Amino acid sequence: MRIGRVVAGTMALAAATIMATSESAAAGVTPRIGSDHTYSGRQNTPSIPLHKGIGVAQRQYRIAVYTGNKEDAGTDANVYITIYGTRGFVGRKLDNSGDNFERGKTDRFTLGLRDVGRVKSIKIRHDNSGEKPGWYLKKVTIDVNGDHPKFYCNRWLAKDEDDHRTWVKLQRA
Known part of the structure; x- marks a missing residue:
């Protein structure tokens, strides 16, 4: 049962963060979670945006x-x-x-x-x-x-x- 509570707590934290991010975006404020930057060292090499994770390097x-x-x-x-x-x-x-x-x-x-x-x-x-x-x-x-x-x-x-x-x-x- 302890594992279930930890998972539920983590899900609640993630939901709260998503809600805060959505509210910031609606207010015109850019949230500081993750990065929208991409890099392509060569022409014709597609770039994939950096993953937007919470505290993920x-x-x-x-x-x-x-x-x-x-x-x-x-x-x-x-x-x-x-x-x-x-x-x-x-x-x-x-x-x-x-x-x-x-x-x-x-x-x-x-x-x-x-x-x-x-x-x-x-x-x-x-x-x-x-x-x-x-x-x-x-x-x-x-x-x-x-x-x-x-x-x-x-x-x-x-x-x-x-x-x-x-x-x-x-x-x-």
Whole structure:
């Protein structure tokens, strides 16, 4: 029962904060919760606004995904990344307006996500959708807060190649 009271108390606090924020917005006052700022380090790289959380530290993650230059290396499947750090983990679908994950191509994404601390590893996967979903992933790099970890893969993520997995967990190089 104690857990139920804690959850109920947290929900009440969140509801009160939302109500206060809505009232401030109606009065023309900009609330100081979260941030509306976005960042895009490159032209044609979409920016996603920083998450508006209560007391949640945010970071801009600039992610570059390198598809190998092998025959049929590209994929039209949906690709997802999970970033693991010293303060937890966060995941997101990688998508923008471009034709992503094609043979020999580098795709760049700028995401405003919860701060996970120093990035230690990533998990990258696809949902095996599309006509030829197999994908040859060369590497992933992440630029966050002046840190530039690299994650080398050089393998197929495919049901009909290598170990038949569509995901891989990679440690920082």
